[in-house]
Each structure stands twice: as C-alpha cells, then as structure tokens.
Amino acid sequence: MTYFPANKLVFAIAALTSLSVALAAEACTYVRLTGADGSQHPGRSMEWGTFDIKPGFSVIPRGHEHSAMTMPDGADGAEWSGKYGYAGVSLLEREGLFGDVINEAGLVMNLLYFPGFAEYQPYDPAQAENSISATDYMTYMASQFATVQEVIEATRDVRVVPVVEPSLGFAAPVHVVVSDPSGDEIVVEYINGELHIFEETIGVMTNSPPYDWHLTNLRNYLNLRPVNWPDIEVEGLTVGGIGYGTGLLGLPGDYTPPSRFIRATAYKETARETQGAYDTTLEHFRILGHFQLPLETDFSDLPDGLDPISYGSTQYTVSFDTSNMQVYYFTDDEARVRKFDLKKIDWDTLSEPMTKPLRRGGPPQVEEVVFDN
Structure with a gap:
C-alpha cells in the first residue's frame, strides 16, 4: 500500500476536485419520458459553468427570414424563410442561438456539448449557399420541418461546416437530439468530418464520447435492476443486502458523461408510470434533479461581454410536453417551476x-406556509 504525506494528499485531492469541476462545467443530461397516454416529454438539464449563457425564451414567427453565420472565408451562408413558427431557450441574448427549441408541429431539438469528437464537414466555398454552422442547424430544422423523418432527409442535404462561435473562439463542438410527438428520435453527430445519424435511440443523451460508444458501454451494466437482490445462503448463513437499493449496486455516481448516461438510463427505465401532461413533467424533473451540479467559482479571464455565473453550473432545466405544447422550466436562481403555454401564441x-x-430576476419568490389559529 502506498502512503502519501499529508501535504501531497491534500494536493492530490485538490487536483481531483479541480478535474471534477472542469468536467461538471460542461455537462448536459437529456432524458425523454413517455406518458401512459403516449405523450412525449423530451427535456434536459443545461450545465455550463464557464460563463453565464443568459438564457431567455424566444418565440420566432412563421416566415421569419433567417441567415446562417458567416462562413469561414467571409462569404454568406445559407438563407431561408421559416415555414413553421418555433420557440425555445435562446442563449447569450443572440438571435439564432438556441439550446433547445420546439416548433408549432411539436418537433423538439436539444443541443448538447460534444467536445473532443465533433468535427464538421469540410467547408467548400462552392457550396457556401448550402452551408450552415452547427448552431444554425437548430433554427434551420425547427423552422422548416415537422417530423424526425423530414429532418433526417434534410440533414443529408445540408452541409454543417466549422464556423467559429464568438463566445468560444472556435466552432462549437455539439451534437443534437431530435424528437417529435410520434416518439421518433434521432441523435445527429459530426465525427471526423462525416455525418452520423443514429436512429436507434433510448431517450437518453449526455456528452462525449459518440452516441454509439455510450450504447456499447450500457452492456457493462446489465446487472442493474429496479428491485433488491434476494438473500443468499453462505455455509448455512443467510446473507442479505444492507439496506434498500441492492439492485442498483455498481451504478456510477461521478459527473463524467459516460457515468451520467448510465445513471440517466437507470432512472428513466425505473421511472414510475405516468399519465402524461404535468404528471409526466413531475417525474421528468425528479429524474433531471439528480443531475443538478453546484459550482461556485470565479472566472476572471472571461472574454469581454461574458459574465461569470452567479449560482451554479446547472443554469436551467427544461421539460417539453409536446402533446399539450407546454414548456416547463426552472433556473439556477429559483427552483420554482414556471411554464410557457405555446397554445396561447397566435402563429397566424x-x-x-x-x-x-x-430568469425572473430579483429575489426568489417564496410562498410562506402558516398555521391557521
């Protein structure tokens, strides 16, 4: 056994803590639940600890004129007029930059960080008018198409190229989950300059590595089950588990994307049966609540125009009810659930x-409970 001097042990713990914070700062977890009525509820927690992404909720009308980000050589990219109205969580107070969107047909798209693996299609100046950035992909698909199958066809026709995201200083390394009210779902990734569309999905996504790696890694956890393991006999002695939860022994508890993927899958597969509507949203938030990551730190070297986060790295958590066109969410500064009712939008x-x-701004709204005399 190796023994560390006290000062070296403290240093080792500090190094591990710094590593876990760095990993947590770029963590996102996506889960899609299905109600007993067949309703689909995609949603996610947005962990971003590097700077305040200033989340807002934006509504974009039909017929809105869109322009892709400027191409690497300064040329204009694709331009298009929106066929569908859409809404979602916009970022950095910038038009066209979304973390999550839903259009009036119920198509939902969720953007997750994908560092170390995302590599987009090579930029070809001759195809600039058919080229978009990775973040433009969200608005292009949400404004043009109603179903996952339509998105699959369109994704094969458009080129996603490496356009620098100003807030990062490099092309945003992301992948996207797309779902619709029918329950269809795909994961879209660009790896080594090639498009990969995964049509066999399980309603869970985190970050790197690529999606098929996560599915392969699931095979290491076939022993997990929602009920306790039975007692066993050892030399005439009955040996039972210590407390409840033996069926989930071996469930990884760290914040890395592979571990969160396994944990989210386990929670999704053991979720209670819900009826749909807000009943499913409650279960959704119960599961996503396991991935709320606190992070208090000072980023003093941020680029101009970016602010450090105030509360933690989970800046918002959102759940979409695609059947009833409701968007429920809560933010890092206030745990109270709020919603946007998209049925009240007159798209016409x-x-x-x-x-x-x-974020609401100001102090959180707290309801005081009193006893009646």
Whole structure:
C-alpha cells in the first residue's frame, strides 16, 4: 500500500476536485419520458459553468427570414424563410442561438456539448449557399420541418461546416437530439468530418464520447435492476443486502458523461408510470434533479461581454410536453417551476420575434406556509 504525506494528499485531492469541476462545467443530461397516454416529454438539464449563457425564451414567427453565420472565408451562408413558427431557450441574448427549441408541429431539438469528437464537414466555398454552422442547424430544422423523418432527409442535404462561435473562439463542438410527438428520435453527430445519424435511440443523451460508444458501454451494466437482490445462503448463513437499493449496486455516481448516461438510463427505465401532461413533467424533473451540479467559482479571464455565473453550473432545466405544447422550466436562481403555454401564441398573426429572460430576476419568490389559529 502506498502512503502519501499529508501535504501531497491534500494536493492530490485538490487536483481531483479541480478535474471534477472542469468536467461538471460542461455537462448536459437529456432524458425523454413517455406518458401512459403516449405523450412525449423530451427535456434536459443545461450545465455550463464557464460563463453565464443568459438564457431567455424566444418565440420566432412563421416566415421569419433567417441567415446562417458567416462562413469561414467571409462569404454568406445559407438563407431561408421559416415555414413553421418555433420557440425555445435562446442563449447569450443572440438571435439564432438556441439550446433547445420546439416548433408549432411539436418537433423538439436539444443541443448538447460534444467536445473532443465533433468535427464538421469540410467547408467548400462552392457550396457556401448550402452551408450552415452547427448552431444554425437548430433554427434551420425547427423552422422548416415537422417530423424526425423530414429532418433526417434534410440533414443529408445540408452541409454543417466549422464556423467559429464568438463566445468560444472556435466552432462549437455539439451534437443534437431530435424528437417529435410520434416518439421518433434521432441523435445527429459530426465525427471526423462525416455525418452520423443514429436512429436507434433510448431517450437518453449526455456528452462525449459518440452516441454509439455510450450504447456499447450500457452492456457493462446489465446487472442493474429496479428491485433488491434476494438473500443468499453462505455455509448455512443467510446473507442479505444492507439496506434498500441492492439492485442498483455498481451504478456510477461521478459527473463524467459516460457515468451520467448510465445513471440517466437507470432512472428513466425505473421511472414510475405516468399519465402524461404535468404528471409526466413531475417525474421528468425528479429524474433531471439528480443531475443538478453546484459550482461556485470565479472566472476572471472571461472574454469581454461574458459574465461569470452567479449560482451554479446547472443554469436551467427544461421539460417539453409536446402533446399539450407546454414548456416547463426552472433556473439556477429559483427552483420554482414556471411554464410557457405555446397554445396561447397566435402563429397566424405573430409577425416579430419575442424574447423574455428565463430568469425572473430579483429575489426568489417564496410562498410562506402558516398555521391557521
């Protein structure tokens, strides 16, 4: 056995803590639940500990004129007019930059960080008019298509190229989960300059490595089960588990993407049966609550225009009810659940984009409970 001097042990613990914070700062977890009525509820927690992404909720009308980000050589990228209105969580107070969107047909797209593996298609100046950035992909698909199958066909036709994201200083390394009210779902990734569309999915996603690696890794956890393991006899002695939960012994508890993928899968597969609507949303938030990551630190070297986060790395958590067109969420500064009712939007008359901050601002609203005399 190796023994560490006290000062070296402290240093080792500090190094491990710094590593876990770095991993947690770029962590996102996606889970999609299905209600007993067949309703689909995709949603995610957004962990971003590097800077405040200033989440807002934006509504974009039909017919809105879109332009892709400027191409690597300064040329204009694709331009298009929106066929569908859509809404979602916008980022950095910038039009066209979304973390999550839902359009009026119920198509939902969720953007997750994919560092170390995302590599987009090579930029070809001759195809600039058919090229978009990785973040443009969200608005292009949400504004043009109603179903996952339509998105699959369109994704094969458009080129996603490495356009620098100003807030990062490099092309945003991301992958996208796309789902619709029918229960269809795909994961879209660009690896080694090639498009990969995964059509066999399980309603769970985290970050790197690629999606098929996560599915292979699931095979290491076939022993997990929602009930306790039975007692065994050892030399005439009955040996039972110590407390409840022996069926989940071996469930990884760290914050790395592979471990969160396994944990999210286990929670999803052992979730209670829900009826749909807000009943499923409650279960959704119960599961996503396991991935709320606290992070208090000072980032003093941020680029101009970016602010450190105030509370933690889980800046928002969102759940979409695609059947009832409701978007439920809570933020890092206030755990109270709020919602946007998209049925109240008149898509026929809406003519200009609208945005509200996702955070309420000011002190959290706390309901005091009193005893009646």
